[in-house]
Amino acid sequence: MFAEPDVEREDRPDGSVVFRSRAPLGPYPRSVAAMLRDWAEADPAHPLVAERAGDGWATLTYGEVRDRADALGQALLDRGLGPHRPLMILSGNSVAHFVLTLGALTAGVPVAPISVAYSLLSTDHARIRDIASLLRPGLVFAEAGGPFAAALAAVEGPGVVLAYDVDAVPGAESLDDLLATAPGPELAAAYAATGPGTLAKVLFTSGSTGSPKGVLNTHRMLCSNQQAIRQAWPFLAGERPVLVDWLPWSHTFGGNHNVDLVLRNGGTLYLDDGKPAPQLFGRSLENLRSVPPTLYFNVPAGYAQLVPVLERDPEFARVFFSRLRLLFNAAAALPAALRSRLEAAAAAAGADVPLTGSWGATETAPAVTSAHFPFTDARCIGVPLPGLAVKLAPVGEAHEIRVRGDAVTPGYLHRPDLTEAAFDDEGFYRTGDAAVPASGDPNTGLLFGGRIAEDFKLDTGTFVRVGALRTALLSAVPLLSDVVLAGENRQYIGALAWLNQAEARLAGPLDEADGCLVHAELAGQVAKLLAAMNSVAGSAGRVERLVVLAEPPDLDAGEITDKGYLNQRRVLARRAALVERLYADEPDVAVIVAG
The missing domain is CATH 3.40.50.980 (Rossmann fold)
Known part of the structure; x- marks a missing residue:
């Protein structure tokens, strides 16, 4: 089903490490439109795209x-x-x-x-x-x-x-x-x-700055990336995929990775008009019951909604897994506890479905690495795909992921200043993300370390890796849907969090106190789970206090990016008063203290 990883490692005197697949990148179509026309010529009657029409699908x-x-x-x-x-x-x-x-x-x-x-x-x-x-x-x-x-x-x-x-x-x-x-x-x-050098798309991303910048996506980027994925997943050459997908096309994951995967491999795309939000996820479940996918793509927030349903509805789980070849997670690391529950749900349904993942960026079309091999560490993002070189370059106390190859953007629309700053002197794109090798064997892949700009130090000098701790916290406290971590130049780590409605089953209503949710049972459960996590963690992995926010992240205020990711520093700045409540000498009723 998957290609065996075959990666070479080059250690350099400056402390950087370069990883490359030994497999050469094969030939790829000259444009995305050529993918469509090739399949339309070969099999014009095969269904390509469908959307809901009443109780059925218009195809x-x-x-x-x-x-x-x-x-x-x-x-x-x-x-x-x-x-x-x-x-x-x-x-x-x-x-x-x-x-x-x-x-x-x-x-x-x-x-x-x-x-x-x-x-x-x-x-x-x-x-x-x-x-x-x-x-x-x-x-x-x-x-x-x-x-x-x-x-x-x-x-x-x-x-x-x-x-x-x-x-x-x-x-x-x-x-x-x-x-x-x-x-x-x-x-x-x-x-x-x-042709390959023709501009295909401009995808706008604000990242952590809040200012939209237009990432140039050429046909070379998009088509070479699909060829690299096909070499990592060779089963695609003989199995035309069926996707039921909600991921937005304004984002490279949905619009490039998934749509182009269907076009490259002659598959069928069913447009899921739901999404992983409490009021809309029921629609996604209806669609998945109607058309079981062969490949399923989602982000951690989506799996956090899906897993409880799989656990309590065995018939839905049986349908969902009935022809599934793989589960795929991207955008952020899947918390270890959620991954374990997902694997258990598949086993209970009699399915043996690998859970894989990838890492990339809007600037890389998007896939750079792929975990097309068994792994246990939730932070694993896999090995470089064919045709791409990955450099881990020392930046402060971290190693930044940098990328070079056909799938990398030529730059930003009408912003030569941003383009120049985005590449190092060897032409590697600077991603701003951190990673470390999983082991001395390059075939075991890389472990994601989060955004370098989000990391901070406590006043003790202890370095806190926000990406890894965020994933650990969401794994330890599944009642939470997302968190932002505070603690820079403070004595301990605190968290601003949002409730996961799919997991929370609480007696009585939630009260609100100055922007925070208050509920005795919720506080007790969270405090207990925090204490369990803290008991086995060092000072860089302990979260001592937490508040559950009533107000969702605000788009206009820049708290979420165009991709739906939390902008850590913007949230902390905008909600500075809530952060101060975390560090008050006497915590108020909304502040949950680890038990």
């Missing part, structure tokens, strides 16, 4: 998607779009979004899918305006006019195309009108001119 085949993509590609060219006039997409995953993206890529038009949160959750749409100013789009698409009217108004100048509710935005065109376009020689010429 388009490879041939139907190619025909729609050709019509839309010509329509975009007719409206003056091209390599320097990209398509901006404000709405989330949908069949319309999918075919419009492939139409743009067929015509050599870059696509910029924008986080839906910037349109629907933001109150000032400042980031939408900033992105549009940098991107300079030739056209903007949204699924429906009404919900996106305010965001569309923030993007001044370009034309607007809507799939529904066209009358809500004056001057907007209907997607159906674009689909009626007959493809001509202009499209054929534009497709022929598209």
Whole structure:
């Protein structure tokens, strides 16, 4: 099922270590559009993409998607779009979004899918305006006019195309009108001119800075990355995957890794209109019951919602695991306790399904490493994929992961200053993440160490690795969905946390006290679990106090990035008063003290 790791290690005099796969990267398609056209030629009737329609699914085949993509590609060219006039997409995953993206890529038009949160959750749409100013789009698409009217108004100048509710935005065109376009020689010429070096996407990421920056994604990046994944997972060459996936296409995990994996391997993508949030996860469960996937991709927050259901609903677990080949986790380390429960749920359903993971970035298309071998440490991110070199470079007390190869971005849109700063003198992309070798054997992979900028020291000089401790805390206290750690220049570590509704089964209502949730049973359980964790940890791994926050992370305030990750330092700065409560001489009623 998986390729055997075969990695070489080079130790350098400056303390850096370089890892490379000995397997050469094989040939790959020249563009994402070529993946679609190759499969449409080979098997036009095979289903490619489906979305919910009533109690069933509305499906388009490879041939139907190619025909729609050709019509839309010509329509975009007719409206003056091209390599320097990209398509901006404000709405989330949908069949319309999918075919419009492939139409743009067929015509050599870059696509910029924008986080839906910037349109629907933001109150000032400042980031939408900033992105549009940098991107300079030739056209903007949204699924429906009404919900996106305010965001569309923030993007001044370009034309607007809507799939529904066209009358809500004056001057907007209907997607159906674009689909009626007959493809001509202009499209054929534009497709022929598209190659590995052509810009395919601009993905906007704010990282820890809060300022959107446009990451250039070329066809070389996307296609080489899929070839590398296929070499690590050779079973894909003979098994066309079926995905039921919610991960947003504004993020490289969902939009590049998963969508392109389906296109590269002739698979089928079912659009999951749920997500791992208490009010929406039931929809995901309905979709997974309807179409059991062969590959399942999620993030730790998603697995935290899924595992309790698998444990209490054996029939759902049987359906879910019925044809599953692998489980895949990315975005952050999966807490060890959650991993163990997931493996136990699979075994109880009679399934032997490997749990694997990967590491990468928006700037790397995204996969750099893959854990395509058995491992037990939850921090394991695997070994470098073919065609990529990984350097662990000393930075302070950590070793930064740096990457070079075909899947690495050429830089940032209209920001030569950011591009220059992003690479070292050997051309390795500086990721800002830390890792260490799992052992002296390079084939055992790397262990993720978190974001270097998030780490801090206590006033004793003890160095706290935030990424590793965060994962350990969420594993030890599954009642929590996420945490931010405090303690820089303090005597001990404290935490701001959010409740995991899927795990919390408490008697009586939760009270609120100055922004924190208060509940005696919750406090007792958390205090006991913290004490158990602390009893086997050193000072760098002990969390002495914790508050459970009532207010979710705020997008407009920069507390979460476009990818949905917590911005550790922004949360601590914005909620400084709550941090002070953690360190008060006499803790108030909302502060949970480790038992």
